[in-house]
Amino acid sequence: MKARVYVMLKDGVLDPQGAAVQHALGALGFDGVNGVRQGKVIELNLADGTSEEAIAEMCEKLLANTVIESYRIEVL
Template identity: 60%
Template sequence: MKVRILVRLKPGVLDPQGRAVHHALDSLGFDGVEDVRIGRLIEMDVADDTSDAALTRMCEQLLANMVIEDFAFEKLENSKETA
């Protein structure tokens, strides 16, 4: 089974990469962009019986810095979808 995990900075945590992208978009003439936050997407192939609890532990112990980041995951069961 494929799992997608989105890790992003918690609200209120400074995002210098997001600010740089926001500034670049503004300087390129893209009006109306009010904020940019940068995160990362992790895709994993795991055994079909991998539990949500196990995925949560993976995120909490390794994949996300729980002090400054949040995470969410989705299971793509029976999907051949790739990014």
């Protein structure tokens, strides 16, 4: 089975990479970009029957820094 984990900085946490992307898009002539938040997608190939709770535990222990990041799990 496959799962995707989407990790993003929590609201209110400064996102310097997102700000750099927003600035670069403006410099390239893409006006109207009012905000960019950058995150990561982690795709996992897991044994069949792996529970969503086990995936959440992986996120809590390693995949996301839950102090400043939130995550969303998508089982495919």
